[in-house]
Amino acid sequence: MTYNGLKVKYDAFAAEAARADDIAREEAEAVEQRRRSERLENLEFAKIILRYGLKDDAEWSDVLKELRGRDKRLDLAIAMEETRGDWTEGFYRVPPESSSIHHITDEDVKDAPPWADRWRMLVEVPGDDGKIIFAAHAAHYERQYLDPLIRADWICTWKCSLRQWPELESHKLQALRYALKLPADPERASPPHRAAPDSYVCGLVLLELLEYQTVETLLRWSSEPAVFPKFDFGKFDGKPLSAADDGFLTWMLDKDFSEDWKWNVRRELERRVAAKRDVRIKKWVDGVRSAATVKDLENWWFGEAEAFAAERIIPGTDEYDLLIREAASRKAVLQAAPGPIFESSGAPA
CATH class of the missing domain: 1.20.5 (Single alpha-helices involved in coiled-coils or other helix-helix interfaces)
Incomplete structure (x- = not known):
């Protein structure tokens, strides 16, 4: 070789x-x-x-039993899993786009009963005393299917987690599972984006929320817009709404953002207007308190009348009543004094 x-x-x-x-x-x-x-x-x-x-x-089943016994009305950790399944309209009804997320195919659901029959299982839960409270993460998705069929109250664990834990980086369902160190059985919590595992984890998030808030508070939060603690997109990604300029926020109102986002933007703009208004109110209060004579006070008041009106500070508003009380108090002090009173803050603004 x-x-x-x-x-x-x-x-x-x-x-x-x-x-x-x-x-x-x-x-x-x-x-x-x-x-x-x-x-x-x-x-x-x-x-x-x-x-x-x-x-x-103890085994995982003992943990679940302990959690399940904490709230009889909201027994979501297991009850939702037992009643909710991977529903379908019938064979050949799972689009590829959906399969790419949860990996459910037509073959998986070919023997599943249609949604028209399956939804009734949700209202056949014993011990609910005729009152139905559903919980879901981003509940607006489920509600588009259930609201036309069932009269129920809703807890949105996504909206509630935004309020309860605003400091978290993410409020997605699986992110909450790990961030909150929920006692999830790995087998029952997988695979994600499937009805049974997601219902199970949603139930655990709900039970964790109930450690801090009442059912009534969670229902109220769920009925209100989602409160976003920070941006999750664009040049302000990861920053609070207060970091954005007025122009950017106004631009958002004219674009195709969700109603939740637009509500948050309007709230931030209103907060800024109120903050500027508070500064002006403080300046006016300081002006009243710095009047050296009754004549100074009267001149100051009539000189600021147009500014009051421009800010909608008119008789009947809390701000107007505050200024009236301050002016009356200062006038009484000045009338009782033998001469002008000059404060360290200087002359009226």
Whole structure:
């Protein structure tokens, strides 16, 4: 055999040995990763057992039972999972766009009952005393299907989590699961974007919210627009709404943003107007208090009359009543004084 032939065989042997080493290293890394994941899961489960005061030999089912017993009216952790499924209109009704998210195909639902029959299971939950309260993450999606059929109150765990934990980076369902360290059974919480796992995690988020707020508060928050603590897009991404200039916010009102976003923008613009108004009110109050004589006070008052009217500070408003009280108090002090009173703040503004 020639030198070149031997070299080719040697190179092939060396390459094969290198591949074997790579495979062995990858397998060892995979084993170590599994061990690490198991240790982390065991630590998290131990924390959950301590948190809820469960027995040392408790299983995930015991955790769920403990959580389920905390609120009889909102037994979402399991009840929603038992009643909600991957509904379909019938065979060949799952579009590819939807399958790309939850990976449910026509084959998966070919034997599923139609939505027209399945929705009734939602109202056949024992022990609800005739009062139905649904919970969902971004509940406006579910409501477009259920509102025409069922009279119920709604808790939107997305809106409520925005209010309860505004400091979190994300308020998506699975992000909340990890950020809040919810006691989720990994098997029951997966795969995401499927009805049963998402209902299960939604129930856990709801139960966590109930640790801080009443049902009535959650219902009220859910009935109001979502309150956004910061931008999640554009040049102000990650910054509070107060970071944007008036021009940008006004521009948003004319564009195709959601009604929730437009409500937040209007609220921020109104806050700024109110803040500027408060500054002017303080300036006027200081002006009243710095009048040296009754004549100064009267001249100041009539000199600011047009400015009052421009700001809609007219008889009957709280601001007008405040200024009247301040002026009356200052006038009484000045009338009782033997001469002019000059405050350190100077003459009337």
